[in-house]
Amino acid sequence: MTIHSADLPVAASPSDLTTTRLTIEGMSCAACSGRIQRALSARPDVTDAQVNLLAGTASIRHAAGLSPADLAAAVTKLGYPASMPQDAAPRARDDEAASLKRAFLTALALTLPVFVAEMGGHLFPAFHHWLHGLALTAPLLWAQMILTAAVLAGPGRRFFATGVPALLRGGPEMNSLVALGAGAAFLYSAVVVLLPGLIPPASRHVYFEAAAVIVTLILMGRWLEARAKGQAGAAIRALVELAPERATVLRDGKPASIAVADLWPGDLVLLAPGERVAVDGVITEGRGHIDESMLTGEPIPAEKSPGDPVTGGTVNGTAALTYRVTATGADTTLSRIVRMIEGAQNARLPVQALVDRITRIFVPVVMGLAVLAFLLWLAFGPDLAHAVVAGVAVLIIACPCAMGLAVPVSIMVGTGRGAQLGVLFRRGEALQRLSNARLIGFDKTGTLTRGHPELLAIHADGIADTEALRLAAAAEARSEHPLGAAIVAGAGARGLDLPPASEVKATAGRGLSALVEGRNLLIGNLAALTESGIDPAPALRNAAEAAAAQGATPVHLAVDGRHVASFALADPIRPEAADTVAALHRMGLRTAMLSGDIPATARAVGQRLGIDDVQAGLMPGDKLAAIDGMGAGSVFVGDGINDAPALAAAETGIAIGTGTGIAIESADLVLMSGDLSGVTRAIRLSRAVMRNIRQNLFWAFAYNTALIPVAMGVLVPFGGPQLSPMLAAGAMALSSVCVVGNALRLRTVR
Known part of the structure; x- marks a missing residue:
């Protein structure tokens, strides 16, 4: 979700704006990133803010007078330490995973004695009697309390350091739920040990093992999560390491x-x-x-x-x-590619807006449900202990980690996989839009064809073939049009010397005029002749129509107001074009060709390729109108240079590139290899990413929807179990790991 401030200073014109990128620590769920994003966007000097939970970064578009240090301080004040990337060592995923692994192992070492002492007796009654024969009950409880306190104050301190301040500021998030759940279990148990008179005898149970295991399991989940996230970003790291x-x-x-x-x-x-x-x-x-x-x-x-x-x-x-x-x-191209991928990975897909709206209210609702479960169990349950267990279980099971990861982790893996396949998403939103594509429009020259026409034949009337070619090539030598280049190349292949040309004037969509050896030349299509009042020679017109019917492009030459020659130029069709069009049809998509070439030539190419709709003879404005008429789900594929306006106008623009000199400014994604089959790869990848996101969201939402009532104890009246806080912590950690693991499957998409 990208939030735009409505209270911008009048003086903040686009030229007065700048972009700052911050590295942010401590974000653990969508509620965290959403809170930071809302706070940044609420500032009157910020026009746009994007916070990436997975990457731990924020990209802020703001007035030039606002310093990056002020922005970092504002985020830090919210409880999430922020800094400029160049001012702090990069928080590599490997380092984060190593830190979490150390915290998990420390917590595990401290938790095992507590868990064994409390739960071992339930599993093996003989062990319970043996243990209590070695030590009295009170010393055992004190030992459990001290070890659990070490877990919470040591490895588990991160949950309290972030979660409690967020709770006090009225913005609870995932760490708040963990801190409340583990803290409540510990405090209740500590009261039982230190002040047992305050608790009814039937409720004097301790849950030190629950508090310790909650922290340990969640740390384990975050460690596995961090490892998986590191794998998610492997593609972009591999690119960086290429140099x-x-x-x-x-x-x-x-x-x-x-x-x-x-x-x-x-x-x-x-x-x-x-x-x-x-x-x-x-x-x-x-x-x-x-x-x-x-x-x-x-x-x-x-x-x-x-x-x-x-x-x-x-x-x-x-x-x-x-x-x-x-x-x-x-x-360098490599640096631009890395920036492009990072930009796409930082994007917020439209589907993310739904997740943000839900998680914004999710944590407060969960806290309310936890209180409700506690009160209901207190009123109708057997004792206070069961009420505490129900409240803590609800807090722990409902942590929205999986929801926050569902979308960004799929984007990160999907865009990285795209880079490996030569499909570079310049804008992350294209991932979602491309999956909904229904009509694929292609430019002809340079996209469906190689873009390098060749001179096939010369038809002349009242002039020698070589003379017609020599004059036409002399004029076209001053032109940058690819058809003109083919004429010049044809003259060069025949060893013709070209005289100088003057007064060269090009007309878009028509051709050019020039003065060569004192003769007025007009070179262009049939419309250029008729608009100049020149009558086409019937024989040359027939030859041109015959050439066009075979897919060639006719170019006419008039000398001193007389039609004297027609050149047949053909642009070879890309060898993969027919297979690409057929593959798109198998995927249920319609295809169209939008070309400025003459209708006969365009229809011949379209028929050979099996394209559904061919529109030809289009001026630049006509092509834009045709794209607007394509409606929702429109995709336009062009060479990324001449087709820049059309690429920008389409709902999704795909530029054909060659690895260098890519027109990344107008297209939503770029095919690096220049291979047209990359269009089908991009659509398949987009569909796979969106399918993966839907799977992740289903898992995250269905998981919470199903298990929150179980944690509240709705199954107990029907003979079912009451969910233990330990199992709730394990299930919550498993949920996040499953979401990230599912996203990693995108690394194998072909």
């Missing part, structure tokens, strides 16, 4: 090994066989293959030669290469 620490650079013509952090754009780096590329660059010497699978998901190594880009973190093959550095530090 090597040192590189061999040429300085004054001699190789020198330096730290990667000391590289600068323009440096020449020597890349040995099998070595990782240090930073982004361009090959200057050598030919070989580089494995880019960790970044793109593409298992086949990419061939590289002088002029080709290389990406930091990829692995060189068997050739020795030299490359010139083009980007370092935060500007």
